[in-house]
Amino acid sequence: MTERKNLSSNKTGRKKAVVLTSGGLDSTTTLAIALSDGFECICLSFQYGQRHHVEIAAAQRVAAAMNIARHEIIPVDLGRVGGSALTADIDVPAGRDPETMAAGIPVTYVPARNTIFLSYALAWAEVLCAPDIFIGVNAVDYSGYPDCRPEYIAAFEQMANLALRDAVEGRITIRIHTPLLHMSKADIIRTGIRLGVDYGLTHSCYNPRQDGLACGVCDSCILRLNGFNEAGAADPARYVSR
Amino acid sequence: MTERKNLSSNKTGRKKAVVLTSGGLDSTTTLAIALSDGFECICLSFQYGQRHHVEIAAAQRVAAAMNIARHEIIPVDLGRVGGSALTADIDVPAGRDPETMAAGIPVTYVPARNTIFLSYALAWAEVLCAPDIFIGVNAVDYSGYPDCRPEYIAAFEQMANLALRDAVEGRITIRIHTPLLHMSKADIIRTGIRLGVDYGLTHSCYNPRQDGLACGVCDSCILRLNGFNEAGAADPARYVSR
Numbered sequence: 001m002t003e004r005k006n007l008s009s010n011k012t013g014r015k016k017a018v019v020l021t022s023g024g025l026d027s028t029t030t031l032a033i034a035l036s037d038g039f040e041c042i043c044l045s046f047q048y049g050q051r052h053h054v055e056i057a058a059a060q061r062v063a064a065a066m067n068i069a070r071h072e073i074i075p076v077d078l079g080r081v082g083g084s085a086l087t088a089d090i091d092v093p094a095g096r097d098p099e100t101m102a103a104g105i106p107v108t109y110v111p112a113r114n115t116i117f118l119s120y121a122l123a124w125a126e127v128l129c130a131p132d133i134f135i136g137v138n139a140v141d142y143s144g145y146p147d148c149r150p151e152y153i154a155a156f157e158q159m160a161n162l163a164l165r166d167a168v169e170g171r172i173t174i175r176i177h178t179p180l181l182h183m184s185k186a187d188i189i190r191t192g193i194r195l196g197v198d199y200g201l202t203h204s205c206y207n208p209r210q211d212g213l214a215c216g217v218c219d220s221c222i223l224r225l226n227g228f229n230e231a232g233a234a235d236p237a238r239y240v241s242r
Numbered sequence: 243m244t245e246r247k248n249l250s251s252n253k254t255g256r257k258k259a260v261v262l263t264s265g266g267l268d269s270t271t272t273l274a275i276a277l278s279d280g281f282e283c284i285c286l287s288f289q290y291g292q293r294h295h296v297e298i299a300a301a302q303r304v305a306a307a308m309n310i311a312r313h314e315i316i317p318v319d320l321g322r323v324g325g326s327a328l329t330a331d332i333d334v335p336a337g338r339d340p341e342t343m344a345a346g347i348p349v350t351y352v353p354a355r356n357t358i359f360l361s362y363a364l365a366w367a368e369v370l371c372a373p374d375i376f377i378g379v380n381a382v383d384y385s386g387y388p389d390c391r392p393e394y395i396a397a398f399e400q401m402a403n404l405a406l407r408d409a410v411e412g413r414i415t416i417r418i419h420t421p422l423l424h425m426s427k428a429d430i431i432r433t434g435i436r437l438g439v440d441y442g443l444t445h446s447c448y449n450p451r452q453d454g455l456a457c458g459v460c461d462s463c464i465l466r467l468n469g470f471n472e473a474g475a476a477d478p479a480r481y482v483s484r
Contacts, residue, residue: 072322074319074322075317075319077316077317078365080314080316081365081366081369082369083365083368083369105407105410105411109407111364111365111368111369111406111407112361112362112364112365112368112405112406113365114405115361115364115401115402115405116358116361116362116364116365119354119357119358119361120354120358122353122354122357122358123320123323123325123353123354123355123358124323126325126353126354127323127324127325127353146404146405146406146407146409146410147404147405147406149404151404152401152404152405155397155400155401155404155405156401156405158397158400158401159357159394159397159398159400159401160357162388162389162391162393162394162397163354163356163357163388163389163394163397163398164353164354164388164389165347165351165353165388167388168347168388169347
């Protein structure tokens with residue numbers, strides 16, 4: 001366990017956390033919160049065959065801007081599984097109002113995505129002695145995804161503490177932090193602005209153009225634009241048509 | 243969801259199951275049990291940077307011999323995470339008796355391995371409408387791994403049914419089948435022989451030679467050899483030194 005001992009030694013004396021980052025608005029705000037809570041953060045991003053793969057570049061920009069010493073980008077081939085508008089040849093919905101979005105689980109749902117991502121986070125959490133895991137799930141603005149609900153997160157946390165050697169042997173307790181869970185998009189944006197997040201670095205669009213411009217009409221763009229509007233702030237993202 | 247409808251249509255009329263196979267003795271017996279229970283089986287194997295990567299070839303031989311129509315081999319980079327004798331530069335123990343093995347969690351423990359594997363299985367289970375998942379975990383002969391215990395499996399199943407759209411909306415119920423959980427290695431081998439398993443196709447050694455010969459002294463070889471001995475059967479595997 002040589003590597004482990006090396007990695008767990010912490011020059012800064014700060015507690016370490018694993019933060020799942022996608023380059024989007026929510027996970028970037030989550031990272032800012034984890035940093036402001038005093039954690040030394042290791043970021044994990046996933047290349048999962050998503051059509052909006054420009055988000056990996058955004059995650060890298062964000063990690064660099066926030067001085068993250070370790071950022072792992074993990075290939076996860078969910079494109080082979082399919083079953084989602086984000087990974088298969090299924091159209092992303094456009095022009096929907098937030099009420100319609102909240103009415104059901106959208107086609108942008110990716111089977112078992114958060115479970116797979118959090119499972120990788122467990123492996124890293126154990127090896128790096130970083131039992132605090134941050135994920136930017138939200139159950140308010142976009143309640144459709146089952147794996148963004150508090151009961152799911154609680155069940156995952158319980159399972160995690162039965163799965164890992166260091167948890168079972170009492171050396172760590174996995175805690176899944178979901179600071180955005182009950183915040184509106186506007187609250188998230190206000191929090192991020194207060195913490196100095198540069199939202200110009202982030203990417204939210206599910207259906208970006210080749211040149212990276214956001215579509216402005218997918219569910220993710222609409223929630224983002226409404227959030228900035230409600231927060232009384234300007235969205236620095238670049239859109240195709242406004 | 244076109245792909246999904248296609249895949250869920252089932253010419254044979256049999257219920258579909260996802261079976262995690264490693265090419266080893268336990269998962270091969272588990273597959274034989276799932277088939278004899280009447281399931282049409284989709285096999286998932288994981289290339290996770292394990293030092294005994296010859297097991298993937300064994301999993302392919304097994305799937306072919308058992309006429310499995312679909313066998314997915316999924317790359318999962320656990321070598322980058324490290325923390326285990328199976329994926330990092332840590333010696334595999336040799337010459338231990340089963341009592342010593344059972345006394346603690348061995349260095350061959352891989353952080354979050356079953357959680358990551360089962361999480362991928364969830365994605366495939368949902369997309370293929372195959373909510374029955376079989377995994378060859380065993381809590382008797384090798385009780386050291388925390389993610390082989392019944393309480394872990396129960397917690398994972400509970401989490402799974404909160405994670406997936408089709409489970410939350412009542413179309414499927416994920417069930418994690420662990421037919422070997424309380425069987426001794428000898429019982430497992432007797433069951434497999436009764437079901438016609440050709441154990442000559444399987445691979446168990448943690449530390450195989452380049453030519454694929456099993457070492458005969460790692461924990462996995464010792465448990466296998468003891469199991470065959472107790473079952474009164476000859477082990478068809480080829481060993482370096484006996």
